Amino acid sequence: MNSKNLYFTIFSFILLGFISSCAENSNKCRPSYASNIEQLNEKLYDSYANVAVRENNTTSDNIITPEYFGGSYVKANKLIVMVKNGSPKGIEDIKKRLGTDSNVTFVSCTYSLQELKELNAKLKVSFAKKAALRDEIGWVAVGIKPIQNRIVVYLNNASNKNISKFKNEICNSDKIIFDQLEIEPIEIQKDTAKDEKVGSPS
Structure with missing residues (x-):
C-alpha cells in the first residue's frame, strides 16, 4: 500500500469515528420532553406544598391545593392543567409558579382537585x-x-x-x-390455625 492509500485509509477511519461519536452524542443530548413535563408537574405540586409538608415527605395526594386547581395530566407532550371555571386569577397564579412555558396548556373544569x-x-x-x-x-x-x-x-x-x-x-x-371493571374472585386457602389467631380478641 502506497503512502497516498495509507493516508486515505487512516482518514476514513477517523471520519467514521467522528460520525459515530456525533450520532451517539446527538442521541444523548436529545431533549427528553416527557422528563421535562414531569418536572413541570412536580414543580407545580411542590409550589403548593408548605415546608412542613415537604419535611414529612408528604405525597401530592395529601397536599391541599387551591380552590381554582382542578388537577393536571400529560397529553401529547403537554402538561394539561385544569383550572376551575377557567379562572383568570388561577391561570395567572399558575404562570407565576411555573413561568411561561409553551408546554403548558390550560383547560377549564367544573371541580377543584x-x-x-x-x-x-x-x-x-x-x-x-x-x-x-x-x-x-x-x-x-x-x-x-x-x-x-x-x-x-x-x-x-x-x-x-x-x-x-x-x-x-x-x-x-x-x-x-x-x-x-370485571374482577374474578380470588380463592384463598384457609389456614385454620391462622384464622383462629386473627379472629381472637386483642
Missing part, C-alpha cells in the same frame, strides 16, 4: 365499612380521573340497578361517574 379528593376519601371509608353492600353491587374500586375531572366508581356490573343502589345508599353526586 381538593373537592374531588375530599369526596374520594369519604367514599374510601364507605368502601371499607359497607362490605355487604359493596359485595352486593360489585363495587371493586374508586379513584379520581383527572382527565374527566370526576371520581370514577368501578363496578363489576355497571347496571342501572347497581348504579341506582349506589346512589341511594352511598352517595349521589354529579362528581361521580361509573365504569365497569
Whole structure:
C-alpha cells in the first residue's frame, strides 16, 4: 500500500469515528420532553406544598391545593392543567409558579382537585365499612380521573340497578361517574390455625 492509500485509509477511519461519536452524542443530548413535563408537574405540586409538608415527605395526594386547581395530566407532550371555571386569577397564579412555558396548556373544569379528593376519601371509608353492600353491587374500586375531572366508581356490573343502589345508599353526586371493571374472585386457602389467631380478641 502506497503512502497516498495509507493516508486515505487512516482518514476514513477517523471520519467514521467522528460520525459515530456525533450520532451517539446527538442521541444523548436529545431533549427528553416527557422528563421535562414531569418536572413541570412536580414543580407545580411542590409550589403548593408548605415546608412542613415537604419535611414529612408528604405525597401530592395529601397536599391541599387551591380552590381554582382542578388537577393536571400529560397529553401529547403537554402538561394539561385544569383550572376551575377557567379562572383568570388561577391561570395567572399558575404562570407565576411555573413561568411561561409553551408546554403548558390550560383547560377549564367544573371541580377543584381538593373537592374531588375530599369526596374520594369519604367514599374510601364507605368502601371499607359497607362490605355487604359493596359485595352486593360489585363495587371493586374508586379513584379520581383527572382527565374527566370526576371520581370514577368501578363496578363489576355497571347496571342501572347497581348504579341506582349506589346512589341511594352511598352517595349521589354529579362528581361521580361509573365504569365497569370485571374482577374474578380470588380463592384463598384457609389456614385454620391462622384464622383462629386473627379472629381472637386483642
